[in-house]
Amino acid sequence: MRILLANPRGFCAGVNMAIECLDETIRMFGSNVYVYHEIVHNKYVVDRFTQQGVTFVDRISETPEGSILLYSAHGVSPQVREEARSRGLHTIDATCPLVTKVHLEAIKYAKSGYHIVLIGHDGHDEVIGTMGEAPASITLVESPEDVEQLSFPDDAKLAYLTQTTLSVEEAGLVIGALKRKYPHIESPPKEDICYATTNRQHAVTQLAAEADLVIVLGSQNSSNSRRLMEIGASSSKPSHLIDGAAELQDEWFEGIETVLITAGASAPEIVVQDVIDVLTKRYGGVVDEVVTREEHVSFPLPKELRRLQTERARV
Ligand code: SF4
Structure with missing residues (x-):
């Protein structure tokens, strides 16, 4: 395998x-x-x-x-x-610092009299923190359907921001709906979805085509890990989000020739290596690491x- x-x-x-x-x-x-x-x-x-x-x-x-x-x-x-x-x-x-950047953008827009539409997941720690910067000036939306429900006047001074760990594709749909409804809405000066989220999603989008199965290491409450699993599933590949090797199930691997393994931005490499060890021992797995983008951020x-x-x- x-x-x-x-x-x-x-x-x-x-x-x-x-x-x-x-x-x-x-x-x-x-x-x-x-x-x-x-x-x-x-x-x-x-x-x-x-x-x-x-x-x-x-x-x-x-x-x-x-x-x-x-x-x-x-x-x-x-x-x-x-x-x-x-x-x-x-x-x-x-x-x-990339979350702080979104906070600072929220403060700047609120001080300049904008109302901010924040694209994010209700209840996520990052969203709660960002909304707390200017609670009276921020409205949260999660989907294009939420955008349809907005009732700002046509000439309202609006700007949008996004949570850093969204699906690039889904956020694009919400941004598209916002721009259609409020063509003058101001975009953030620089993309809010962070480089790490974007790069990990890009890798899965690119590599899932070669795989029969996608395994994402990460916890269920990790937003960026869930997005990776969803991208695998949207490529019509069985996709599982697991915390570690103990959750691997033999039936997932029946008839599988290529398994794509990735990990969310909060998952340590040790849990990836544990899974590789198990797959190597149980199914004779051979590792083929593919670099889709270089990262040099600290x-x-x-x-x-x-x-x-x-x-x-x-x-
Ligand atoms: S995923 Fe990582 S780099 Fe991106 S905003 Fe969250 S903590 Fe920062």
């Missing part, structure tokens, strides 16, 4: 930075550290940190006063920052953490 291994896959620059940020915080302060929401949406990663003693919280009130709190890669609203301040928490912001650790590192080095 041929194992067609997509490249790029797995960790993006934002996830790498957030995980390194938490690792470094633990190194400096011990594991009595709190994280607002999952640091990234991946079970393996969250389990690893939980076993080290990190506590993940969904409410600021669950964090003891004066403790260290990290904001996850998905970003938070100003209300959360204010609550953390008033609780005397020492916060470290591991928000991906982000520095948050400045508050770098400052703490410098202060420690001086002591």
Whole structure:
């Protein structure tokens, strides 16, 4: 069996930075550290940190006063920052800079009197954080049908933004519907769907044609991982989103000659290699890695953490 291994896959620059940020915080302060929401949406990663003693919280009130709190890669609203301040928490912001960019765009448009149509998934941590920047000036839409329901006057000052991890194709349909209904709507200065989402989707779109089966490593609550699985399914290939090798089922591989393997931006390479090991042993799989795009993106650790590192080095 041929194992067609997509490249790029797995960790993006934002996830790498957030995980390194938490690792470094633990190194400096011990594991009595709190994280607002999952640091990234991946079970393996969250389990690893939980076993080290990190506590993940969904409410600021669950964090003891004066403790260290990290904001996850998905970003938070100003209300959360204010609550953390008033609780005397020492916060470290591991928000991906590409999410921060969308926050800044929302603030800029709202200040300039625009109403913002945000294309994203209701309830996703990133969407909650972005909407919190200007709640009275943002309306969320998920589909072209939602766009039909909008009732802004024809001359309304409008701009649109998108969640960073959407399907490029589906977001394009929503943007098309918005532009047909409101031809003057302002586009973001630069694409909001991030490079990592775009590149991983492009790889699956390109490689799924050669495969009989698509396996995506990632957690069910990972937006970008789900999109990869959906792209596989829309290519009419059986497609499965799994956290790891333990979820592989023998019947998936009956009559399969080529399996495409990829991983969402929050899935670590170790879970990919575990799956490859199993497929190699069970079905004599041979790996054929195909690079569809080169990636050379990295982000520095948050400045508050770098400052703490410098202060420690001086002591
Ligand atoms: S998927 Fe994109 S926006 Fe999200 S953390 Fe990674 S680089 Fe940042």
